[in-house]
Amino acid sequence: MKQADCILCNAFVLTMDDAYHAYPRGAVALSGPTIAAVGEEAELRREWQAAEVVDCGGRVLMPGLVNAHTHVPMTLLRGLTDDRRLDVWLLGYMMPVEREFVSPDFCRLGTLLACAEMIRGGVTCFADMYYFEDAVAAATAEAGMRAVCSQTVLKLPAPDAASYEDSLAEARDFISRWKDHTLITPSVAPHAPYTCTPEILQACAALAVEFDVPLHTHLAETAQEVDEWRTEHGMPVIPWVKKQGLFEAKVLAAHCVHVDEGEINTLKHFSAGVAHCPSSNLKLASGFAPVVSMLEAGLNVGVGTDGPASNNDLDMFEELRLTTFIAKAISRDPTALPARDTLALGTRLGARALHIGDRIGSVEPGKRADLILLDLEGVHSWPPFERDADSIYSRVIYSAKSTDVTDVMVDGRWLMRNSELQTIQLGPLLEAAGEYARSIDRFLLAREGSVLSKLIAIGGAEQEESYEVQLKVHIDDASAVLRALESGSVQVTRKAHYHEYDTYFSFGGSEPERLRHREDEFIDPSGNVFNVRYRLTLTGPAKEGEYPNSVLLSRSRFIAPAKHSLRFYREYFKPTAESEVTKDRLRWLISYQGEEFYVNIDRVTQPVLPGFYIEIKARTWSRRDAEAKAALITELLATLGLQGAAPVTQEYAELTAPGQE
């Protein structure tokens, strides 16, 4: 007789292996954290003995479910706001609240709550992407769950990093610390093509390759993303990230809603895993992912809940049912994605999508013991038909609920027994979560009347680069500068002439933010207006001061097209003060030492100010890049013959006509 540590018997075993072996009276032998044997109970017990024999009471024993994409700390933001436009939801609520509240403590608490919910619902492994991923990994390991934990990198300032360079460094540290952990597979997560630069994608891919860990990202989630990529880059998202070398790494791509046959083949060619997130895609109206085509192409497609703020739960039973429902409806074929295959997405294929299919995803000798027991005797899954071997899968997918999971084991350790959590004490966690919710409510009530949220509410706003380098000087005569610009000493990319009519709204209050309504009349060489543009720009307070010869600012800056009249905006935003500046502007986009700068020659006509103001400006997502540009500005100033000019530190809205001060 062979010796195991434990034998689980009297179970309907669904192995979910490639051949879908199932044993209606089955048993599983465990050696420590590993599955030693699986088969018919009578047969297995002739060969194996163990000190501990667990009677599974005729329940279904199957691999734990794999949640292929989520953001677990967002349990604390569940239901924060719903039924919103994506930009309002993300820019108006999620990101401001995250910037204010997300901390290692927040992530630890949110992760433990998520683990409790997922264990209850039969999930044994998940792929996470968030900030302070070290705290997420630690809490997950504490709860005893398995996860691919991915440290987010993006060009915007994040709760855990002021710049992407910081988050890249943090990702490297994080991966080094966790790379040999039994339960945690560390990973790097360049957030998405539209929140990353090509450099970020390249650096993340290199990091993932260096440590041989997965790279987790969002790809082709919305039609807008794909449309923008086609317009701006002449290709959809998948070939573009391929061009950035992303697929050198073992990619786990969440969503892939808007991908065509060619892109599916590319994903397959590079063995990328896909995380299909149907609830999120429907709730945020992103669309229907072509899951049937992906499976036909042989892709490893898993199913994910996405974060609990956009779902709003972590229920993989719901997610799997939705997966097959949507597949059938979209293909107009009720035989599409039958129950058995759907369960494979939640187990074996999900594990492969996470690039850990060699260790989990099925009940097979040699794999880790990540198992669940499911009670199918509830009135909602009754009666059982046994004529057809697929009936059992049909009951699991079409009628069982997450609340039918009674027992959960990860790596040979019970995390739930008879519906009782073994590793997490919920009471204090729920209390702490309630505290967070009350604080967040207070925070959002306090910013009631926030200009940004009002701006977003009426038409969307796009966040601009967070670092601004600028230098402004005053001169009496602009002819020398003009000559310098035209002389070829700098390379001119573009040139424009316009009349700019700016109206500044300010709001008093604690945040010195300013909303500018700007109307630009573009002037052709004969002096006629040939185009007009209206836009709004909201600037927050600048976070940093002056550098030698220039100013380096870090501040939030949102732009939006202005579709309404100035009167509309005045009534809508109710500014406490208002000022007007009009100017005649000559504007050059130039390239200097390989870097891009804008040069403006402005004559201020209202209030009437003497002379000219010269502005040299650049914006970037990278702090390091900003510093490099600040250094170049001194040189550029000399090149344009402006080294002696008087620097001006006030912004235009702060300038007043002579004699008015």
Add this chain to the structure above:
Amino acid sequence: MKQADCILCNAFVLTMDDAYHAYPRGAVALSGPTIAAVGEEAELRREWQAAEVVDCGGRVLMPGLVNAHTHVPMTLLRGLTDDRRLDVWLLGYMMPVEREFVSPDFCRLGTLLACAEMIRGGVTCFADMYYFEDAVAAATAEAGMRAVCSQTVLKLPAPDAASYEDSLAEARDFISRWKDHTLITPSVAPHAPYTCTPEILQACAALAVEFDVPLHTHLAETAQEVDEWRTEHGMPVIPWVKKQGLFEAKVLAAHCVHVDEGEINTLKHFSAGVAHCPSSNLKLASGFAPVVSMLEAGLNVGVGTDGPASNNDLDMFEELRLTTFIAKAISRDPTALPARDTLALGTRLGARALHIGDRIGSVEPGKRADLILLDLEGVHSWPPFERDADSIYSRVIYSAKSTDVTDVMVDGRWLMRNSELQTIQLGPLLEAAGEYARSIDRFLLAREGSVLSKLIAIGGAEQEESYEVQLKVHIDDASAVLRALESGSVQVTRKAHYHEYDTYFSFGGSEPERLRHREDEFIDPSGNVFNVRYRLTLTGPAKEGEYPNSVLLSRSRFIAPAKHSLRFYREYFKPTAESEVTKDRLRWLISYQGEEFYVNIDRVTQPVLPGFYIEIKARTWSRRDAEAKAALITELLATLGLQGAAPVTQEYAELTAPGQE
């Protein structure tokens, strides 16, 4: 102080009235089965007192959910077969099993199981449509639930009626018996346009109007149904049923997946209720109903689970979440159908769709006390945000589960307290259901190799009229009949000439069914073949014998186009015997005394038989109609000068060449 029987206090009351009044610390006063008052607890208790005060523990108190369309006894067929084409599912499995097993006992058991599942999931009222509806109503009343119970009427033989006349009579009896019941609203259910005749629809509408009860039906469920209606009737389904006078009654129309703006307006004009069934529509790949447009038009749209054989459960929380998810995805607008409005579909609007919105659907004084308590403190619905008054609806719709319902009251009576059912003892019911499942499995295993299921499996089959009236005679010379037909003594609608090549497969076994492969070469007046048609006809054993001068048969008869070769069918069906009959046929469709008949003049060429066979035939769904036609056949025989001809009772497959007997 006013006196109530019971006060429910310490509840977050969602009234779901038209103004969506909600009381975070609310209370409800009950007088017997009726709601006496609702409001802020402190205020209400200053005005009301009661012997019994129930502490709701801070749970959500809201109207019970209304399941607007289902077939409750089909709990016993849940998971019988899944992931099948609709025709295979319906014709190959559901209908044969229903014909064999559905009885008052089956319906009573299935209904009690369904009630147990729905009470657990917070449903207090449902709209049912099935057979033996008297048993459904009795079991529902026994369980203490509220329902609109609809007796099915259709042209096909049903488990509870050999003909539609029988089911109409049963519907009338049923409605008379139940029309004054507190909990049960009886109703009549013409099954669907494609399973009814215009006469059935008209008779059902008249019956519903006579008793002022709702009329429950399936409308525009599949694209195929609508396409067929456009082709055959030159209009879609809604205007066609309007033409039949269906909307004279208070209609509850299930599905309405494929309806356009005009049809939505028609439904609104006649105050029809709609039952939207998203799980069923997705799982059977029927499509996406335009719920947002229906609501914009002001329609009363409820949400239904449909029968548990096509869902596979009765979980209204899942159904409501799916309703808003699909609405958002289809309209590409994440703000579509917000949580609060979605919950209205499951309560107030659902009640109105069932035409009982005056009595239930909201927590308002004067309405019946159909209430549920919902525990939102589970980890999956935590934490609570309270800044926004809509957050509570978001938690109910996006994160709560049916298993969070703890208490259910219908008509002032508790049906569940602290998650314990009060009126249903589940144990014996589950056991009896298991017995049914085993019997059904045995039945289906025994019919393995059924010709019908094999026919359906490869390409669908359409059931033809069940009653056949036919008379066949043999004559030596056909010229007199030919003259009679051409003389104008009968009115000829259509005439055709073809060579018919029939191959009959028979299968031995207990069921003397016969499958005919038929190839018709259509002959033009110059004797050339101008068209060929291939089809299969499967006939079951005839159930009735001869009438004077004619034969009245009742038997199942399925036709299907034959897309494959005869060789294919021979190999696929493996007949135990095969015979061939070819004939030259002249065929007339004639009208006699306002009734339609086919007259065939056949010369049998293989086996070579002398003389001519004359067939007079008609088919109908109505037994009464069949009898009337049988009587006319004697007259017709005389009109065609055939009164003395020798009657032939054998079918063509049974005729043999002279000397071969």
